[in-house]
Amino acid sequence: MNLQPAQKNWKLLQPDKTLLEEFENALPVSPVLARVLLNRGISSLDEASSFLSPGIGYLHNPSLMDGVDRAVERTLKAVHSGEKIMVHGDYDVDGVTSTALLVRVLRLMKADVSWYIPHREKEGYDISQAAVDEARLRGVSLIIT
Structure with a gap:
């Protein structure tokens, strides 16, 4: 039996270059993680900081x-x-x-x-x-x- 890997066509989203550069420079993250954050809809430094270091208030009661x-x-x-x-x-x-x-x-x-x-x-x-x-x-x- 000859198994071939499934062919995938990955579509990578291209975030706003200005925001990407801002995330890369202001956050302690790699360029890849900066792109992931933006592609998940996180669009501000405050939002990204909260996502990366959430406080206890984010936990379910x-x-x-x-x-x-x-x-x-x-x-x-x-x-x-x-x-x-x-x-x-x-x-x-x-x-x-x-x-x-x-x-x-x-x-x-x-x-x-x-x-x-x-x-x-x-x-x-x-x-x-x-x-x-x-x-x-x-x-x-x-x-x-």
Whole structure:
């Protein structure tokens, strides 16, 4: 079997040369990134600076998520009473990263916390019976997914 790569016709947008030069000179970015910013519709230095270094005000308010207050209360109760907590993550990059971050924060809070990342091929996606069984073996009373 002879596989040929698909032929692509890339159409590169040409941003305004004056703005491009302004971005290249005023921002700590490469010419390529300056072009990407402009091609994404970012058209002022203020807008580009905010995009590149966003403040905390750009984050979604987590208290707007349904059930988050109960989850926080339950987690704090487990931390303060010394319960065993298991963070059930995922095997993709954001799952591993968020698992590591949450475990680190809980450890800074002096929580008794462990983590579990399922085997992609054997357990698949989402929490499995194997994960629950592992939590039971560890004496875990709270699983955070």
